[in-house]
Amino acid sequence: MPSTTRARALLVAGLLAAAGAAAPSTALASDSPDDDAWNVVDLTRFQNTHAQVLAGQASPLTVKVLFVPLADDDGKNPGTDGVTVGVLDSWLAQTNKIYATSKSNVTLVRDPRTSLAPIRSTAANNDCFLDASPSPFATPASVCKKNGLQAAAMSDIALRYPDAIVVFLRGGNWEPKKTDGKWTLVRTAGNWSSGAGSYVAFGPGNGGVQLGHEIGHYLHLAHTHRYMPKSTGEAERWLAARVEAGETPEQAYRSLFDGDYGRLVGDTAPDPSWDLVASANGAGACGPFFTPLELVFRAKEKTFRLNVAPPRTNVMAYYMTCNYDFVTTPGQAARMRVALLYANRRALVFPVVAKCAYDKGVAGELPPALSLQMKAAARQQKLDECLHPK
Numbered sequence: 001m002p003s004t005t006r007a008r009a010l011l012v013a014g015l016l017a018a019a020g021a022a023a024p025s026t027a028l029a030s031d032s033p034d035d036d037a038w039n040v041v042d043l044t045r046f047q048n049t050h051a052q053v054l055a056g057q058a059s060p061l062t063v064k065v066l067f068v069p070l071a072d073d074d075g076k077n078p079g080t081d082g083v084t085v086g087v088l089d090s091w092l093a094q095t096n097k098i099y100a101t102s103k104s105n106v107t108l109v110r111d112p113r114t115s116l117a118p119i120r121s122t123a124a125n126n127d128c129f130l131d132a133s134p135s136p137f138a139t140p141a142s143v144c145k146k147n148g149l150q151a152a153a154m155s156d157i158a159l160r161y162p163d164a165i166v167v168f169l170r171g172g173n174w175e176p177k178k179t180d181g182k183w184t185l186v187r188t189a190g191n192w193s194s195g196a197g198s199y200v201a202f203g204p205g206n207g208g209v210q211l212g213h214e215i216g217h218y219l220h221l222a223h224t225h226r227y228m229p230k231s232t233g234e235a236e237r238w239l240a241a242r243v244e245a246g247e248t249p250e251q252a253y254r255s256l257f258d259g260d261y262g263r264l265v266g267d268t269a270p271d272p273s274w275d276l277v278a279s280a281n282g283a284g285a286c287g288p289f290f291t292p293l294e295l296v297f298r299a300k301e302k303t304f305r306l307n308v309a310p311p312r313t314n315v316m317a318y319y320m321t322c323n324y325d326f327v328t329t330p331g332q333a334a335r336m337r338v339a340l341l342y343a344n345r346r347a348l349v350f351p352v353v354a355k356c357a358y359d360k361g362v363a364g365e366l367p368p369a370l371s372l373q374m375k376a377a378a379r380q381q382k383l384d385e386c387l388h389p390k
């Protein structure tokens with residue numbers, strides 16, 4: 001979470017606490033930095049501007065996806081276990097099917113430059129490195145020593161390809177695990193992406209649904225969920241606090257649990273997320289609902305009831321392991337197309353922007369004395385000069 005966002009979250013939490021209300025906990029581990037941001041925006045204006053897209057009348061856009069496998073400097077921990085070109089194409093086919101449900105008319109194609117030979121970069125491949133002899137007071141964070149160079153190392157590679165979405169296949173997605181008193185690092189899903197970043201990070205064991213989710217983030221889609229209560233009881237306490245503070249029940253439900261409403265997507269339902277659905281349903285979050293999912297709470301001396309209908313089949317929700325036919329909505333299609341046609345992803349669909357970046361040397365060698373951060377910044381600047389010509 002960016003520090004400004006964290007500060008805002010803490011401020012909001014503090015205000016709620018001051019009002020005598022229980023505050024939602026801050027966002028849990030996430031694959032994108034935007035969960036806790038909820039901007040005040042003019043959704044109606046956005047929808048009017050992009051009415052054609054929302055009506056399913058968008059022109060076709062084709063976007064290249066360049067898969068870049070990574071490994072450590074010595075070739076170890078490659079991110080290519082079980083991956084073939086056929087597998088990559090099947091992922092893209094699945095993502096395209098999900099994006100087509102909203103008539104987005106955005107089609108992903110595999111970049112012909114894709115090679116399954118990993119780029120060897122320990123810096124780009126690893127989230128963290130193991131502290132082999134941690135102190136008796138070791139914490140997961142001290143055992144898994146964060147690799148501070150990773151984002152710059154990935155950006156320095158990805159920014160050389162302004163005309164493609166670079167998806168890193170990496171094997172160094174680690175989290176610490178203690179077994180028999182000894183710490184080791186074990187693999188995690190390791191997916192990460194954001195609307196401002198220059199790449200998609202993709203760990204082993206994923207597939208086309210997860211790829212659709214991460215590329216969704218890259219094209220400015222937020223999660224359908226926001227705060228993630230552990231149970232209906234917790235959700236009901238949060239709702240009651242907000243209604244006591246002056247929101248209507250519907251406003252409170254939306255402001256707590258609709259992660260993308262404040263981010264220009266108005267047509268996905270609020271999503272109290274996996275844990276609540278699983279605990280309320282008593283049959284896992286994927287299965288059919290065996291009891292009505294209803295939130296009941298008292299505030300201002302009244303009883304309120306809200307039906308819970310999370311958008312479980314939406315690709316930007318966190319039900320990706322369920323065996324569903326996943327979808328996107330017209331609002332999400334409009335948001336992705338705006339990223340491509342009007343915002344920082346224009347080099348993907350306008351060859352003149354990509355050519356400008358290549359002509360400025362975005363892919364060229366830079367002085368070896370520069371740090372990875374300086375190299376990444378220099379490449380980003382070249383792209384920015386083409387996106388925002390003076």
Ligand SMILES: [Zn+2]
Pocket residue numbers: 030031032213217223
């Ligand atoms: Zn995500």
